[in-house]
Amino acid sequence: MTHLISVIIPAYNHEKYVQETIQSIINQTYQNIELIIIDDGSKDSTWQKIQEMKQACENRFSRVVFKTRENQGSCKTLNQLISITKGEYLYIIASDDIAKTDAIEKEYNFLSKNPEYALCVGNNEIIDFNSKVCYWDKERSIVYDKNKAKYLTFVDFLQHCAKFNFCSEKFGRYDQIYIGNHIPNGYLIRKSIFDKIGLFTPEAPLEDFWLHLQISKYAKMKYLDEILFSYRWHSANTIKQNEKMAQYNFKTREYEEYILKNIDFNNVLPIVKNVYEYGVCYKQKGIPFIFKILYIKKHNKKQKKFQIFHMFNI
Numbered sequence: 662m663t664h665l666i667s668v669i670i671p672a673y674n675h676e677k678y679v680q681e682t683i684q685s686i687i688n689q690t691y692q693n694i695e696l697i698i699i700d701d702g703s704k705d706s707t708w709q710k711i712q713e714m715k716q717a718c719e720n721r722f723s724r725v726v727f728k729t730r731e732n733q734g735s736c737k738t739l740n741q742l743i744s745i746t747k748g749e750y751l752y753i754i755a756s757d758d759i760a761k762t763d764a765i766e767k768e769y770n771f772l773s774k775n776p777e778y779a780l781c782v783g784n785n786e787i788i789d790f791n792s793k794v795c796y797w798d799k800e801r802s803i804v805y806d807k808n809k810a811k812y813l814t815f816v817d818f819l820q821h822c823a824k825f826n827f828c829s830e831k832f833g834r835y836d837q838i839y840i841g842n843h844i845p846n847g848y849l850i851r852k853s854i855f856d857k858i859g860l861f862t863p864e865a866p867l868e869d870f871w872l873h874l875q876i877s878k879y880a881k882m883k884y885l886d887e888i889l890f891s892y893r894w895h896s897a898n899t900i901k902q903n904e905k906m907a908q909y910n911f912k913t914r915e916y917e918e919y920i921l922k923n924i925d926f927n928n929v930l931p932i933v934k935n936v937y938e939y940g941v942c943y944k945q946k947g948i949p950f951i952f953k954i955l956y957i958k959k960h961n962k963k964q965k966k967f968q969i970f971h972m973f974n975i
Contacts, residue, residue: 671701675756676709682757685761698711792891864919
């Protein structure tokens with residue numbers, strides 16, 4: 662007997678894409694699925710597009726929940742979505758992306774046989790605003806000629822940044838995510854992991870980064886080396902807003918340091934304590950560095966703390 666899988670879609674201003682996203686879940690080869698969607702106060706016709714798919718969804722899924730409300734942000738939306746789910750596994754997909762038809766089945770097949778893992782994910786192809794497969798040059802601008810591309814998939818780019826093979830045991834390990842998030846999109850998660858890590862918080866506005874940091878403290882993650890997801894790259898991608906993303910990264914890392922200061926290291930994997938106490942040793946252009954979050958105190962009455970990322974030659 663297969664387990665119930667809860668697919669959750671936080672939807673916002675994706676009137677052009679949301680039906681394609683929903684259809685990609687309808688097309689899944691894995692059958693035992695419930696679909697939960699919350700429209701977070703979209704200003705376009707996203708909610709109408711979602712409602713147009715309701716009959717098809719009710720014919721396909723064991724349970725369907727569609728909700729709309731005033732905008733509250735992605736953090737509250739994700740928490741509400743999770744609270745509604747009844748499945749033992751969660752599959753999170755943005756309302757402009759596309760899951761390959763066998764994505765959930767292949768990721769479930771791995772997790773169901775490997776209880777020490779809490780997350781499984783595959784490679785991501787890149788698609789443009791018309792859902793056409795494309796690639797990235799070195800600046801991550803779209804190109805359609807493979808010969809002019811530096812990165813053929815999202816994982817090509819992530820592996821270049823992370824500087825290790827995702828098929829190795831380093832994938833999803835706390836010390837590697839601590840340096841920089843490298844988990845692609847389209848992952849299946851064992852829902853029980855939230856009993857250990859808690860739900861999303863506005864204190865950590867990079868939700869994916871926070872989630873992956875927390876999971877890696879308690880369990881392994883698995884990368885399947887095949888394309889199971891289509892990641893849409895267009896002008897509205899949050900990741901392109903560099904200044905905003907830098908602030909979100911700062912705040913998320915700051916909150917992670919707060920968690921580490923208050924965590925019981927007996928309840929997490931041993932590597933977490935090692936990273937907290939000593940940082941992470943890695944090489945950049947052949948030179949060894951230690952990466953560690955440090956704090957300095959500003960000289961004022963409130964003794965405010967500011968975060969710096971300290972890399973020093975060893």
